[in-house]
């Protein structure tokens with residue numbers, strides 16, 4: 001029985017587990033990946049992804065999650081600064097508070 005054992009194009013010592021339908025080369029487990037129900041080698045996968053990116057319409061690409069985080073942080077910062085300002089005003093304007101400090105001994 002003679003098996004025509006194919007070897008990985010990147011690893012000569014490894015048996016190939018699959019063939020890339022794009023470049024028709026044989027690859028080992030490590031060099032081949034499943035991508036959207038298709039089996040592709042790393043090189044073809046990269047090509048595929050870059051093509052997909054290029055196909056996408058260019059536009060303002062702001063992550064909505066990042067935007068939400070920025071808004072939440074902005075609101076928190078505003079609340080914090082108002083609270084600090086309020087505390088400062090209380091100390092400055094409240095005569096009882098001032099007298100407390102002055103005659104505390």
Ligand SMILES: [Zn+2]
Nearest residue numbers: 020023041044
């Ligand atoms: Zn390939």
Ligand SMILES: [Zn+2]
Nearest residue numbers: 008011028031
């Ligand atoms: Zn390999």
